[in-house]
Amino acid sequence: MVDALTLVTGVAALLLAAWCGWAAYRDQPTKDWHFIAMAVVTLLATVQLVIGIVELARGEKAEQGTTIFVAYLLGAFACVPAAGFMSLAERTRWGSVTAAAGGIVLAVLEVRLYDIWGG
Numbered sequence: 750m751v752d753a754l755t756l757v758t759g760v761a762a763l764l765l766a767a768w769c770g771w772a773a774y775r776d777q778p779t780k781d782w783h784f785i786a787m788a789v790v791t792l793l794a795t796v797q798l799v800i801g802i803v804e805l806a807r808g809e810k811a812e813q814g815t816t817i818f819v820a821y822l823l824g825a826f827a828c829v830p831a832a833g834f835m836s837l838a839e840r841t842r843w844g845s846v847t848a849a850a851g852g853i854v855l856a857v858l859e860v861r862l863y864d865i866w867g868g
Contacts, residue, residue, distance in 0.1 A: 751800055752868060758793040759859035762829070765790050766852030769836075773845035779836045783848060787833045791826075794855065797862075798826045812867030821865060825858040 765786050769779065801822045805811075811818035832851025836844035 751797075752863070754793070754797055754800065755859050755863050755868075758790070758797055758825075759856045761790050761793055762852045762855035762859065764852075765829070766849045766856070769845045769849035769852065773842045773849060776842045778840045778842065778844045779833075779848050783836075783845070784833060787829050787848065787851075790852070790855065791829050791833075794826045794829065798822050801862075811865050813865045818862070818865050821858055821862050825855055825862060828854045828858065 765783075768786065769783055772779065772783065801818070805815060805819070829851045832848050832854075836848045838844075839847060
């Protein structure tokens with residue numbers, strides 16, 4: 750895995766969480782700019798997913814197991830879009846809270862992915 754990509758994805762996820770958390774604090778729902786930021790973070794997670802699969806296909810091994818690594822990769826890929834769709838359903842401040850929670854979950858998953866790979 751590329752350590753720099755893991756770091757950038759985690760930091761971007763935390764920035765997204767802070768921005769959406771600030772919107773929730775101001776009693777605002779998620780807006781278009783939040784969804785654009787979610788798309789950027791999701792793009793980073795997609796790149797990480799592709800790189801992880803390519804590394805596994807090249808014969809590299811995750812230190813703690815391939816199955817758990819792939820499961821975390823898929824979870825990291827899906828958590829921000831899932832939170833984004835749930836925030837669309839809840840067009841109040843709680844939608845912003847949901848998007849912020851998705852960013853926090855992704856950041857935690859990034860730390861765990863780094864650990865599973867053997868960092």
